[in-house]
Amino acid sequence: MKFSDGFWLNQRGYEVDYAVQAYEVTTTDHSITLLVTPQTIYNRAMTLGGVTLEITYSSTQENVIRVSIQHFKGALHNEPKFELHADQGYTPKITNEQDYAELISGDTVLRISKGQSWDVSYTYKGKRLTGGAWRSTSYIQENRFRAENRCHAKCDDTFWSDPADPRSTYIREQLTLSVGECIYGFGEKFTTFVKNGQTVDIWNADGGTCSEQSYKSIPFYISSRGYGVFVNSPDRISYEVASDTVSKVSITKPGEFLEYFLIGGENLQQVLSNYTTLTGKPALPPANTFGLWLSTSFTTTYDEETVTSFIDGMAQRDIPLQMFHFDCFWMKEYEWTSFRWDTTQFPDPPAMLKRLKDRGLGICVWINPYIAQRSCLFDEGVEKGYFIKNPDGSVFQTDMWQPGMAIVDFTNPAACDWFAAGIRSLCEMGVTAIKTDFGERIPTNVVYYDGSAPIPMHNYYTYLYNKTVFNVLKDYYGENKACLFARSATAGGQQFPVHWGGDCSAEYSSMAETIRGGLSLCASGFGFFSHDIGGFEATASPDVYKRWCAFGLMSTHSRLHGSTSYRVPWLFDEESVDVLRFFTKLKGRLMPYLYAQAVKTAAVGVPMMRAMVIDYAEDPACLYLDRQYMLGDNLLCAPVLNEEGTAEFYLPEGVWTDIITGEEIQGGRYVRRTCSYLEMPVLARPNSIITYGAFQSDFEYDYLTDATVTIYQLSDGASAQTSVYDKEANKLMDLTAERAGSTITVTYTKTTQTFKIAVAGTDKCVTADGSGSVTITL
Known part of the structure; x- marks a missing residue:
């Protein structure tokens, strides 16, 4: 104000x-x-x-x-x-x-x-x-x-308004503020990444990615001064x-x-670690959720035959698929949320889910915290007082989104248990993840069970909603096995990953909005981020779709999802199939590195996907960068955001190595590069180690056996470290590489598994034996 x-x-x-x-x-x-x-x-x-x-x-x-x-x-x-x-x-x-x-x-x-x-x-x-x-x-x-x-x-307190x-x-x-100081964060903001000069209101709203409104408003910011x-x-x-x-x-x-x-803190990473110690560390998502997700899309026509045809089509085209998502219409229209399958489209849901799980797929379904008047749950919710009420004691209802819908009151423990029972029934049926949509536009002229002030509850509502659902999944499947696909959030919501960027359009400008929003969210303590590959609204051109596939697979979580049209690649063009296959398999090979970084994010609280300033605040050129990002400690990603196929990015000092093309690029400067559809700048940091696994098709595999540990641009006198975990987040190995002159000494935890150690840019590649140490002469 x-x-x-x-x-x-x-x-x-x-x-x-x-x-x-x-x-x-x-x-x-x-x-x-x-x-x-x-x-x-x-x-x-x-x-x-x-x-x-x-x-x-x-x-x-x-x-x-x-x-x-x-x-x-x-x-x-x-x-x-x-x-x-x-x-x-x-x-x-x-x-x-x-x-x-x-x-x-x-x-x-x-x-x-x-x-x-x-x-x-x-x-x-x-x-x-x-x-x-x-x-x-x-x-x-x-x-x-x-x-x-x-x-x-006038104080208009309808469901979709912002009341006085x-x-x-x-x-x-x-x-x-000091001279030259830059401010970042406040949650998922799609406006300019550096927030200087802006008015920021912490108020959740369903405004899409093209406005100043935010699905995830967080009353926290970080400064370039540390x-x-x-x-x-x-x-x-x-x-x-x-x-x-x-x-x-x-x-x-x-x-x-x-x-x-x-x-x-010593730097922005430590500041974020201290902040998440206070408000909660991100949970570790299951390893399989880092693979490719495919959705039915929103208002498309689908049934079991459609779903099976898409899954078969991905398998026939050798595109590894890890998760399948059923959007809203898995339930009957006018009845959301009911937790009941529409048996006219899916006659035998348990049998269908078993068939999908037998193919190695995780299953996600869509819900929201609103109960339509025609839902089988509505009358019970009214009778038992499970809904938010008007000041006169009647149930708050609106015809927006679902006719006559009421809103679950998560300040009522009995209502939480009631809603959780619906989630648990889905788990028992075979569902492994939940998309928790909505939770932003919560009315303020209402009364809560516990007497909470309604205006602050507007933002806080999403925390109680997502916590309720996440805890069911954690209790049912165990630690490090719960995964949401959440849209709304407030402070502390990072404990319930994953969060996606909301309704974006199928165009390059919206792709850039999505990156800005994700980097702002991750600068606010959120460890993991996803988005709708190809854009949610409308249908992308094949050009945009292919570039978004590359960006999507080089994000922590990767989901194909849309509004009125399907997102399977062969509906765009045949080259889209090749692009999606290539980047899905690249991500699969990177899983030993990516999952180790995810383990670190959960333990330390430093976001896995983050803006350059978080790692390079001392480099003035990095203060304003919002079209590239670090994916973990050692990979820099720069999505292509134009139809010319040109990637424009900045590299800090040192020699960086493109892990796709093998090109070595001197940093300390801006770079412009034209990329084919099978290229996107993904560059290994100098003095780093990336472990590539022997990936086949399942993102949960043995991350060490037959892996290749690659050392990138290790300087004389420098050292680099890495760790490898199994799919259950148990540490398999610590490895350190140290260079003295033309000799690199690699020491590692003794293991019976066989893997290789390579030095990028050379033909040096040795097989690690059981001694726990090897020496490589350059």
Whole structure:
């Protein structure tokens, strides 16, 4: 929200009280608490009335500082709470000197001036990150002029609208930006990747990939200076990123309380790791979900015969298929969600699913959290109070999406169990994954079972929805065996992967939107990302389809899906078959590398698919790159985004190797390359190791036996490491390569499995024996 009117004035209709003086400073072993006044206090008469803020600084884990800003303590505290993983036993170092108070959490330091002007700074190892000074922290009220005018405005609270917010007080924090500093994140944002100059509202909406709306709004951002800021509230948080005040990020929360966490780290990877320690690490998806998914598409006509013909067609064309997805119409029209198959199209679902599973396929089905009036579940849901209600006690219903539909109230434990029972019945039938669609446009003039405030519940709803479904899959199939295909999310939703990018169009501009959205989401703590290969809306040209196949298979998860037409490659052209086959098999060969990177993502919280800035924040050219990305630690991917077939990308310093063509390219510069349809720049990082498996057709295979461990551009005096896991995420081997002059020494965990070690760009390739060490002379 914009409150400023230029440098000196505020927008008409608002009264702003800024923090001016830390009037009292109180410390304990765990925290610093300030009584903050909006003016310098010179005598007792100045303490009679007026706004004060109580600000408490503490730390929940190393390099994470919590800031709690309170005005009225008597305000309602019925806002749903994020499930944080705070270390209750962690104790920061607190000092209280004559001129300042200081909180030290690891290498991240907060210092508060005790002078007559407001001055708060955050540093990491002595380097300033951000802080607040004159006109930063403030309490804001609507004055009578604005309140009277707002009350005449129409508050349209229909299902698909964005209702007027009845609240009229705000806490605002403004954190300084350094010259050249760039801000990223806030969830899946399809706008410009660098968020400087934008207004960002944390408000989930179903707007497609071509608008400023977002399916996944996360109140967290990271900075190119190496820190992150997380607002601990699912409310409608509004950010002005170098916009209202161009030298600051303004954070505004409605109400009487604002809490945020300042997160430091050695680099952006560590910042994201610290953030996901607090909000939850991404779960590890099953290994088979990294293979190719095929969908029925949305409104197409399909039955068991159609499904079987597509699966047979992929097998006949030697395109490895791992997952099959049934979209909405596996259930009868007008009855979503019922958890019942449409037996007119699928006469014997258990037998059909068994036939598909016998072919080695995982099975995914579509659901949403809405229950149509004609669903067999509707009457029971009404009778037992399982739905969100209107203020008058009636069930909230709408004709949007499904006629007469109601919305499951996941704040009611009994409703959660009821919905979970439907998911469990699908698991018992043979379903292995669930597409959890929708969950964004949740109404706000409603009442929840547990009394939660409805406006913050708008964003938080998706967390409860996806958690309920994910936990059923985890309980039924076991750890590291649960997989969603989710569209909506909020903070903490990264614990329930995988997330896909929503409704994109079948064109290059939408492909670029999808990349930006994915990189923004992954800069917000989400480890895995997918999208509709070929675009959801309309039908792609063969050219776009083939380029999107390459991009899709070089994403963490890869699904062919559309709206009104099928996405099997032979319906585009025969070359599309070749392209899809090629990149599916390339991904299959990369599974030893990819799955090891996925294990790291789940353990550490660093996204598997990520923007260049996360690895190369010190390289100014990487700050703005949003059409290329790192896939794990060691692969750089640059999709082709134009009909000329030209890839334009930037390579940081060092010699990079294209794993498809074998070309070696000197970095530290921009590169332009024309690519055939069987090419897309996928480049191995200098001083890295990539393990290629002996892939046949199943993405769950022995990742070590007959694998080739390839060493790329290892410099003299440098070393590189890698690990290989099995399909159950058990470590099979650690391997280290070290170069001294013309000799590379490779040491590895002793194993009875046979594999090869190769040096890229040479003819050197040796078979590893059981000794745990080999030497290669260049």
